Amino acid sequence: MAKVHKAVWSNPAGDYAEGPDSVGPMMDRLARAGFDIVIPVVKGGDGYVNYHSRIERVRPQFESWDPLEVLVWEAKAAGLKVHPWMCVFPEGEGSSLILRDPSLRVVDRRGRPKPWACPASEEVRRYELSLYEEVMEDYDVDGVHMDYIRYDSEDVCFCGRCREGFRVETGVDPLEIGKSSQYNVFRSRSRNRSHPAWARWIEWRAKWVTRFVEELSESARSRGKELSAAVFMDYPECIVYQGQDWGDWGERGLIDYAFPMTYTNSTLMVKRRTRNHIAQVKGGCHVWEGLGKRSSRSTLSTEALIEQARTALEEGAEGIVIFSYGALTDEDLAALAEL
Numbered sequence: 245m246a247k248v249h250k251a252v253w254s255n256p257a258g259d260y261a262e263g264p265d266s267v268g269p270m271m272d273r274l275a276r277a278g279f280d281i282v283i284p285v286v287k288g289g290d291g292y293v294n295y296h297s298r299i300e301r302v303r304p305q306f307e308s309w310d311p312l313e314v315l316v317w318e319a320k321a322a323g324l325k326v327h328p329w330m331c332v333f334p335e336g337e338g339s340s341l342i343l344r345d346p347s348l349r350v351v352d353r354r355g356r357p358k359p360w361a362c363p364a365s366e367e368v369r370r371y372e373l374s375l376y377e378e379v380m381e382d383y384d385v386d387g388v389h390m391d392y393i394r395y396d397s398e399d400v401c402f403c404g405r406c407r408e409g410f411r412v413e414t415g416v417d418p419l420e421i422g423k424s425s426q427y428n429v430f431r432s433r434s435r436n437r438s439h440p441a442w443a444r445w446i447e448w449r450a451k452w453v454t455r456f457v458e459e460l461s462e463s464a465r466s467r468g469k470e471l472s473a474a475v476f477m478d479y480p481e482c483i484v485y486q487g488q489d490w491g492d493w494g495e496r497g498l499i500d501y502a503f504p505m506t507y508t509n510s511t512l513m514v515k516r517r518t519r520n521h522i523a524q525v526k527g528g529c530h531v532w533e534g535l536g537k538r539s540s541r542s543t544l545s546t547e548a549l550i551e552q553a554r555t556a557l558e559e560g561a562e563g564i565v566i567f568s569y570g571a572l573t574d575e576d577l578a579a580l581a582e583l
């Protein structure tokens with residue numbers, strides 16, 4: 245039987261809050277259960293990073309030791325790969341990028357800026373890329389991981405840059421189209437999905453997210469690093485809602501792994517979704533299904549977790565990715581080891 249691949253998302257602030265000595269035992273625990281990749285969050289979008297960066301502020305908890313340095317060392321010793329995980333476009337209050345230039349934020353229909361950087365800005369994409377490049381240069385990582393690689397909602401972006409950029413190309417101010425997903429509210433004013441420029445607007449905004457993926461992919465390739473992404477389970481509808489066209493990234497081989505976040509208590513949904521996800525990338529990248537041991541929309545017993553894992557594998561996924569390490573019990577790990 246083919247090897248069952250396993251990865252896990254991990255939050256250093258909780259998972260090794262007790263200090264550097266807690267990292268090694270965690271890696272051994274994962275290796276014993278047959279895990280291949282650990283994905284520690286290094287940038288969450290709150291203006292702090294979980295590694296010793298020269299670009300962004302280091303989370304105070306980690307000023308006295310570098311959790312990524314220790315993790316890379318201990319993971320290698322245990323035979324695990326490391327893909328540091330960044331929440332790409334969220335940029336909150338303390339973000340040095342936004343402090344430097346608040347106009348780089350996305351703006352909603354009503355003109356209100358949000359704690360999120362605009363993917364259409366070249367400066368934004370250069371900044372996010374610089375963080376990834378810092379991690380790839382300074383640490384012996386196997387790859388890097390993208391999360392929040394999208395817009396925050398269907399109600400952005402109407403910043404000056406996006407309005408003008410779209411208008412120059414199409415002659416239409418996107419404010420005339422409005423919120424991309426709303427179907428009826430402005431129907432009488434022929435807005436939204438019935439607007440003649442709606443389809444171009446949807447593709448125009450997704451293009452900028454994809455542009456960043458292309459840029460990071462090229463950078464990772466040139467350094468011999470892998471690229472993985474946490475992506476929405478409801479593809480392709482997420483192209484409309486969040487501008488995330490991950491099927492395209494997978495099919496073109498821009499990413500090495502797609503990890504759809506298939507967080508649900510329904511094994512039937514895991515079955516149907518997995519089948520869909522695999523079809524979308526047409527063999528261009530690996531698909532490992534993300535399973536929500538404990539997430540905003542799922543809580544799984546050991547039995548349910550294993551049942552979902554087996555179902556995803558039966559449907560053709562090459563592996564599973566667990567959200568998240570902090571929720572895994574000894575019983576879960578013992579059962580995962582048997583998969």
Ligand SMILES: [Zn+2]
Pocket residue numbers: 349350351362363364401402403404405406
């Ligand atoms: Zn914008």
